[in-house]
Amino acid sequence: MMFNLKRNTFLLSALLLSAGVCAQNKSVQNLPYKNPKLSVDLRVKDLVSRMTPEEKFWQLFMVPGDIDGIAKGHYKNGIFGLQISAQSGGAGEAQQLLSYNTTENALTLAKKVNQLQRYLINSTRLGIPMLVFDEALHGLVRKNATAFPQSIGLAATFDTLIMAQIGKRIAYEAKVRGIRDVLAPVINMADDVRWGRVEETYGEDPYLTKVIGAAFMNAIEKENVVVTPKHLIANVGDGGRDSYPIQKTERFLREIHFPAFEEGVKRVGIRSVMTSYNSVDGTPATSNYWLLTKTLKRDWGFKGFVISDAGAVGGANVLHNTSKNYAQSTVQALNGGLDVIFQVEYEHYKLFKPPFLDGSIPMARINDAVSRVLRAKFELGLFENPYVSENEAEASLTDLSAKALAKKSALESFVLLKNNQNVLPLKQAKNILVLGQDAVEARLGGYSGTGIDKISILDGIKSRAGDLTKVNYAQGSFRESKKYTVIDSTFLSSKNGKGLTGEYFSTTDLSGKPVLTRTDKQIDFMWTLYSPNEKLATDNYSVRWQGEIKAQKAGTYQIGLAGNDGYRLYLDGKLIIDQWDKASYHTRTEGFDFEAGKAYPVKIEFKEPKGNAYIKLIWNYGVEDKEAQVLEEAKTMAKNADVIVVTAGIKEGEFLDRAMLSLPGNQEQLIQEMAKTGKPVVVLLVGGSAITMGNWINDASAILNVWYPGEEGGAAVAETLFGDYNPAGRLPITYPVHEAQLPLVYNHKPTGRGDDYNNLSGEPLFPFGYGLSYTTFEYSNIALAKQAIKANEGTTVSFTLKNTGIKDGEEVAQLYMRDMLATVTRPVLELKGFERVKLKAGESKTISFKITPEMLQMLDANLKTVIEPGDFRVMIGSSSRELQLKETLTVKP
Numbered sequence: 075m076m077f078n079l080k081r082n083t084f085l086l087s088a089l090l091l092s093a094g095v096c097a098q099n100k101s102v103q104n105l106p107y108k109n110p111k112l113s114v115d116l117r118v119k120d121l122v123s124r125m126t127p128e129e130k131f132w133q134l135f136m137v138p139g140d141i142d143g144i145a146k147g148h149y150k151n152g153i154f155g156l157q158i159s160a161q162s163g164g165a166g167e168a169q170q171l172l173s174y175n176t177t178e179n180a181l182t183l184a185k186k187v188n189q190l191q192r193y194l195i196n197s198t199r200l201g202i203p204m205l206v207f208d209e210a211l212h213g214l215v216r217k218n219a220t221a222f223p224q225s226i227g228l229a230a231t232f233d234t235l236i237m238a239q240i241g242k243r244i245a246y247e248a249k250v251r252g253i254r255d256v257l258a259p260v261i262n263m264a265d266d267v268r269w270g271r272v273e274e275t276y277g278e279d280p281y282l283t284k285v286i287g288a289a290f291m292n293a294i295e296k297e298n299v300v301v302t303p304k305h306l307i308a309n310v311g312d313g314g315r316d317s318y319p320i321q322k323t324e325r326f327l328r329e330i331h332f333p334a335f336e337e338g339v340k341r342v343g344i345r346s347v348m349t350s351y352n353s354v355d356g357t358p359a360t361s362n363y364w365l366l367t368k369t370l371k372r373d374w375g376f377k378g379f380v381i382s383d384a385g386a387v388g389g390a391n392v393l394h395n396t397s398k399n400y401a402q403s404t405v406q407a408l409n410g411g412l413d414v415i416f417q418v419e420y421e422h423y424k425l426f427k428p429p430f431l432d433g434s435i436p437m438a439r440i441n442d443a444v445s446r447v448l449r450a451k452f453e454l455g456l457f458e459n460p461y462v463s464e465n466e467a468e469a470s471l472t473d474l475s476a477k478a479l480a481k482k483s484a485l486e487s488f489v490l491l492k493n494n495q496n497v498l499p500l501k502q503a504k505n506i507l508v509l510g511q512d513a514v515e516a517r518l519g520g521y522s523g524t525g526i527d528k529i530s531i532l533d534g535i536k537s538r539a540g541d542l543t544k545v546n547y548a549q550g551s552f553r554e555s556k557k558y559t560v561i562d563s564t565f566l567s568s569k570n571g572k573g574l575t576g577e578y579f580s581t582t583d584l585s586g587k588p589v590l591t592r593t594d595k596q597i598d599f600m601w602t603l604y605s606p607n608e609k610l611a612t613d614n615y616s617v618r619w620q621g622e623i624k625a626q627k628a629g630t631y632q633i634g635l636a637g638n639d640g641y642r643l644y645l646d647g648k649l650i651i652d653q654w655d656k657a658s659y660h661t662r663t664e665g666f667d668f669e670a671g672k673a674y675p676v677k678i679e680f681k682e683p684k685g686n687a688y689i690k691l692i693w694n695y696g697v698e699d700k701e702a703q704v705l706e707e708a709k710t711m712a713k714n715a716d717v718i719v720v721t722a723g724i725k726e727g728e729f730l731d732r733a734m735l736s737l738p739g740n741q742e743q744l745i746q747e748m749a750k751t752g753k754p755v756v757v758l759l760v761g762g763s764a765i766t767m768g769n770w771i772n773d774a775s776a777i778l779n780v781w782y783p784g785e786e787g788g789a790a791v792a793e794t795l796f797g798d799y800n801p802a803g804r805l806p807i808t809y810p811v812h813e814a815q816l817p818l819v820y821n822h823k824p825t826g827r828g829d830d831y832n833n834l835s836g837e838p839l840f841p842f843g844y845g846l847s848y849t850t851f852e853y854s855n856i857a858l859a860k861q862a863i864k865a866n867e868g869t870t871v872s873f874t875l876k877n878t879g880i881k882d883g884e885e886v887a888q889l890y891m892r893d894m895l896a897t898v899t900r901p902v903l904e905l906k907g908f909e910r911v912k913l914k915a916g917e918s919k920t921i922s923f924k925i926t927p928e929m930l931q932m933l934d935a936n937l938k939t940v941i942e943p944g945d946f947r948v949m950i951g952s953s954s955r956e957l958q959l960k961e962t963l964t965v966k967p
Contacts, residue, residue: 107457114452118445124200126151127437130444131430135423136207136381136416141186144193148420152198154447155205155255158186178217180251184467187252191460202448203456205300210256211274211521212240212784214247220476220785221518221525225259226762227487227781229276229806230845232886232908234289236483241293243476248299250470252462254454255300257348261287261334262305264763264807266817268314270730273519273762273782277806278819278842280333281905287334292342300450303338305350305383307331307365314816315731317351317393320359325933327354336374345378345450349412351386351393357410358394360386361403366411379446381414382407388417388425392603400425401434408435413443474526477786484783484790486910489803490846491777497754498776499797499848503716504543508532509550509708509744510721512760519762519782520727526785531721531758534788538796546715550708551744552701553723558632558663558692561623563595565695567673568621574676576619578606582681584616594619597678597691616681617689623676625668625695634663635678637689644677656681659688668695701740709747718748719795723760735766735813742769749773758791764809767839779803800848802884802910804953809840820954821901843888843905843953849879849915853887856950856959862966865927865941871948872922873959877913884912887950889923890957891930894945898935903954923950930965943967 106112107121122130132151139156143149187206195201209215212222222228222240231237248256260274261283276283291301308331311318322331338344347370350359359365360382370376390396390403397403404415404426415426429435451457490498500506508531516530529537536545563572573595577588589609597619605612623645625631634651635641638659643651650664668674680689712718722741726732736742746769748755754775759765762781771777778801780791793799810818812834820842829836853873860869875887889907893900907923925948930941943965951957 110458114449117452118448121200121448122441122444125444127431129200130440131427133202133444133447134414135426136414137420138418139420141189143420144190149190149194150198152194152200152202153204154414155207156190157207158183180218180467180470181464183216183251184462184464188461188464195460203451203460205255205451205456206253207255207257208248208253209521210244210248210258211260212519213523214244214253214256215521215523216251217524218526219247219523220480221522221528222480223484223487223784223787224273224519224762224782225275226273226277226806227783228483229282229286230489230781230803231483231486232282232804233486233910234285236486237286237289238293239479240483241290242297243479245294245297245299247470249297250462250467254456255302255346256294257302257304259287259290259303260305261303261338262309263331264310265330265819266310266314267735267764267807267810268732268813268816269310270316270726270732271309271520271728272807273726274521278808279806279821279905280330282806284334284337288337288342291338291344295342295344298454300345300454302346302348302381303335303344304348306335306347306359306370307350307354309350309352311352316729319353321355325937328933328937339370339374339376345453347376347378347380349380349382349386351383351389353394358390358396360412361390361406361410363410371411377446378450379413379443380411382412382416384416384418387412387415388422401429404429405434408439408443413446477526480784481786481790484787485794485799487781487783487803488790488794488801489779489805490801491779491840492771492774493776493846495775497756498778498795500717500795505714505716506535506539506543506545506719507711507715508535508545508547508719508721509748510723510741511549511551511553512721512723513547516788517723517760517782518784528785529788531788531791534790534792535719535795537789538792546711548708548711549704550720551704551741552739553725553741555701555739556697558636558661558694559697560596560598561691561693565623565625566596566621567624568593574619574621574678576617578610579616580610580614582614582616582683584618584679597689599687599689601682601687613685614683616679619678621676622673624671624673626670628668628670630665630667631693631695632663633666633693634661635690636661636692637680638687640681641689642679646674656683663692705740705744705747708744712748712751712753715753717754717756718751719756719758720745720748721758721760724763724765726761726763733813735764735810736769737765745770746773756795764807766810766812768811797848800881800883802845802847802886804843804845804886805840806842808838808842811835811839821904823899823901841953841955844955845886845953847883847885849877849881849883851885851952852876852878853950853958856961858948858961858963862964864966865943868924868926869963870922870924871950871961872920873950874918875911875913875921876918877915880915882914884910885952886910887921888953890949890954892947892949893932894947896932896942896944898933900932925963941965
């Protein structure tokens, strides 16, 4: 009886609440901001005037979330938007979607979006819909969304039309799921190929990035999906390191790093931008008034909203030391011009909300930020049509129409770097040996979804080869050498259980009493941004771990420590490793005879006097020499092969910058050993950045860069290898001979002396714009429509392009210019135009490029945009190094 009474009381309360909400929403429906006949500006102004400070804050806060947040009361005051969960673990810009819910698809996601929108529309005071967002650099980062080639591969197509087609498809796949804001593209300049995120970019050239990026962004915005290009600005700093401080001049930023963003604002009409983690001229990009307010919003006239990279607002406390706490970081960011705070956890709101309520941020600035967000929501039609068609979402589950586009874009992206004696396309090969992990893994690159039925390189070759050609596979190599493994708790024990007892000291010499004692399951720590514990400073501590270690099998094993020293290792009461002087990252091991099942005392001492600590306890127990095994298997199988195809890949990505650009693991050794067989060796490079090849380039008969080719990549690779498609991709980045040449870009300014070192050429291995074909092309008959023009005039340059080979093919003709004499230094070469041209064998075409006044502009000594009179060298060719045709254009005073 009591249960029924409680239940009836609950139902009555729910009905009364529902009636109240309905009455409230009915009155809301008559308010001006709900009237679609009014202008967006009037609707925004009306809605902002009705909002509380609390509601305004939530329109400026974006996080990952899900429908369970409704029951928890997370969205009762509304929210800017959500990245709806599709994975276990964290999400957001700083961490990709790594593991997907097996039941998620477009329909289930659409249902989640509708449920969340229904709650926000019907159960919050003002009924403001949310903006669902997600990543989409080269395909939506969701399960069963189309995975196109990685961004750097798309840039290698030098094809704006296909970029527009891909952008339109991504917009469709986003909208059908209810996603209306895609955090893409990355239009940062990849001016140092050591940067781990080169793969996400369109390369090193500002013009290529501007036009490729604009084609992609414009296609998405035309479908009424918001694009959020990133990261403003210059996300790679000294040494090719991610988010390193930028100390570049305003001139350099305006000439190289700004053009793609400015194009997006002024010509595409983008409605959002994401900031970068780095500081710019001493101020974090996320709170940089000159960057976000003066340049972006005032000078360029940006009307959209600026969001932070994930965690970047609070990151100023830790990374840049320019604010004393989260509240001050928030004030600095909003006053600097940031509009939306992007965090990776809902509970972080507690850190950022107070300044919105206590007057620390001027209400005019808050209202401006909120207005920018609401304007986009009105423009998207979310107030009138907040829900997704679940029927369309369901129909999309069987829509495979984009796979043809995925394959076409992959085919266009491949860059043929070498082809000695026309080894490619493959002819009359009866036995093909395919080697390498990347032959079977079908890696898609960073910020990728799962793809739809992705095709590996091995499967693609097998399918295309048919019954008459035998295709065998062996791994042959590893991308990562694994000689040691971290010792886990299975082998470690202490008086407190599995693992080792750690004593943490607030001194660097283990003196005094420990401020913390705990049991660590294994010693595998990377304390980069934080100390081991809040009781310790980041730059002054030491740790002593003690316990016992036991091997289950007898043997002599290498045991030791890896880390950025100083460290000591005691085993069985003896000091076996002493690296107490802090120098750099070291791996030190010593051999030790273990008896089976016997416990040996172990002690580790570690100090950190600076910060940025790494320490691992490692051994080679259970680690077999698998590299030698797989290499020997490949050598045996190579005896019967007619041709050997080696897939070789690199390790890169966010927070994975590369100091060395050589192929990792034992992949180079594999190529060298295969060359010794005397068989043709075709190397397929899988990755998103430059690779040095000094140790093996002469051993390879042919080299084809396939980047991360997307879900149809395996089929596209096979068609290219067998000659069904003639490759025509071009390098959007410069490949150095050696890391010592870096940074190395084609469009640098003149030097005071030469380009060479006394022991190394200054020329690259492969220049920007480079790429071979299975046929040959001839450039001739360059002609300027006008030899001399006024500053406000344009002209046309034309030439003849002929396919002089016996195969049909495509050529990417490239237009470069150089200002011969200027009042300030100008680049030695600048890309100003390109066209991808199809020609049948023996066919000729007349190709024309327009030369516009914009191409002749420069920044003078006062950073004013001008066109100076004088001569301009006009150059046309197949790469930035092979410029077959040249003319001189004069701009009259």
